[in-house]
Amino acid sequence: MASTARIVAMTIQKRRERERAERERLIVRVARELAEAEGWDSVTTRRLAAEVEYSQPVLYSHFKGKDAIMAAVAVQGCEELAAELRKARTSAGSPRQALAAVGEAYTAFGRRRPALYDAMFTHAVDLPFATPEAPAALHEAFGELAKAVEPVAAEGDEPELLTETYWAGLHGLVTLMRSGRLPEGGHERRLALLIGHFVPAGMG
Amino acid sequence: MASTARIVAMTIQKRRERERAERERLIVRVARELAEAEGWDSVTTRRLAAEVEYSQPVLYSHFKGKDAIMAAVAVQGCEELAAELRKARTSAGSPRQALAAVGEAYTAFGRRRPALYDAMFTHAVDLPFATPEAPAALHEAFGELAKAVEPVAAEGDEPELLTETYWAGLHGLVTLMRSGRLPEGGHERRLALLIGHFVPAGMG
DNA sequence: TCTTGTCGCTAGCGCCGCTAGCGAATCGAG
DNA sequence: CTCGATTCGCTAGCGGCGCTAGCGACAAGA
Numbered sequence A, B: 001m002a003s004t005a006r007i008v009a010m011t012i013q014k015r016r017e018r019e020r021a022e023r024e025r026l027i028v029r030v031a032r033e034l035a036e037a038e039g040w041d042s043v044t045t046r047r048l049a050a051e052v053e054y055s056q057p058v059l060y061s062h063f064k065g066k067d068a069i070m071a072a073v074a075v076q077g078c079e080e081l082a083a084e085l086r087k088a089r090t091s092a093g094s095p096r097q098a099l100a101a102v103g104e105a106y107t108a109f110g111r112r113r114p115a116l117y118d119a120m121f122t123h124a125v126d127l128p129f130a131t132p133e134a135p136a137a138l139h140e141a142f143g144e145l146a147k148a149v150e151p152v153a154a155e156g157d158e159p160e161l162l163t164e165t166y167w168a169g170l171h172g173l174v175t176l177m178r179s180g181r182l183p184e185g186g187h188e189r190r191l192a193l194l195i196g197h198f199v200p201a202g203m204g
Numbered sequence C: 001t002c003t004t005g006t007c008g009c010t011a012g013c014g015c016c017g018c019t020a021g022c023g024a025a026t027c028g029a030g
Numbered sequence D: 001c002t003c004g005a006t007t008c009g010c011t012a013g014c015g016g017c018g019c020t021a022g023c024g025a026c027a028a029g030a
Helices: A002-038 A045-052 A056-062 A066-090 A095-112 A114-121 A136-152 A159-178 A187-198 B002-038 B045-052 B056-062 B066-090 B095-112 B114-121 B136-152 B159-178 B187-198
Strands: none
Touching (some): A002 A066, A002 A114, A045 A056, A066 A095, A066 A114, A095 A114, A095 A136, A095 A187, A159 A187, A187 B187, B002 B045, B002 B114, B045 B056, B066 B095, B066 B114, B095 B136, B095 B187, B136 B159
């Protein structure tokens, strides 16, 4: 009897943990949907709690604070970005085309999913970046960039630094455009200029 | 007598306007100092009002809101950035050196004056950017970049777009580094890579 | 059955940006 | 010189923010 009770208790506990994990995923999903629909300013802890139909303190039993929720959304974004970069890179014919494809995919992602992009690359400094502890999805996304950059690296260029530099160029284009500091028109030509200057003459 | 009274009234009014303008400058100066010392999060309307020794509503008689105060600080920042870019550009010996000098001056500015940089290029979308109505100081700063970029533009490169692209690269380097997404070490080499890729082979 | 512990709730703290509306000081006319 | 009109900075407060203390209901184990 005692053993039966213990087993039942254990399965009950498992169900609890399952439900709890599900609720956590719900919070992240709703936070993301809300942010994408109305912007991060609309994602307040009160509003988010109301949308998931729990009280505010429940959020804090899952996450340390609002920034941690944004960080969770950012990790999701990294996964999607990595997938899109990979797809762009692997379906390109030449190194130059691959570099252009990931550049276009990156900036397209930033424009199509601004809330996700902000969580990943402008807000939320909580999650580590340039260290091994950074989320795997982030390494994966950066790795896609790196794999596209390395083939066009010149003699003596350190590939990692060159990738970071290319990333910075793409990031600058996305953020300056999205904040209205660069006109939307001309984006393709700016991107082409950036890419062109990263490819050695006569390559591609 | 009536005319004397009117004249006196006018000079009194002038003094008033002078004092009012002085108070406005005080607000902007204190806002900037506070932001540079403790970050923009510490620049609340209550705190700022206390520092200038007036009540909160006084701020709103000068500025539409907090964003407008940040915008005023941003304009100051543009003036300083423009001056530093000009100095860097004019004291360089060759087109390549000029491009490198403004790039270094730009990123150095972003790192040395993070609060100012944020007001100018990451927050405060209030002030117009890519239009003629943009503040003169902003045009001036961009013009300095343009004057450094144009000499190295290749045949067929649209100079304005190329300048924007170079700016985006610099901006990306500054923001990704300052938010901890790029390691501080390696900045000089990344900057050198960016500059090197913007200069046609065999130039400078 | 009763104790113990878990869990989500209500309520509230100290902030924020911003504003309504009052009272004192000043101005212009008689 | 007096007195209504106007200017101007103040106190006080609104609604909302991130976050948390602490209570009550409910479930688990003796």
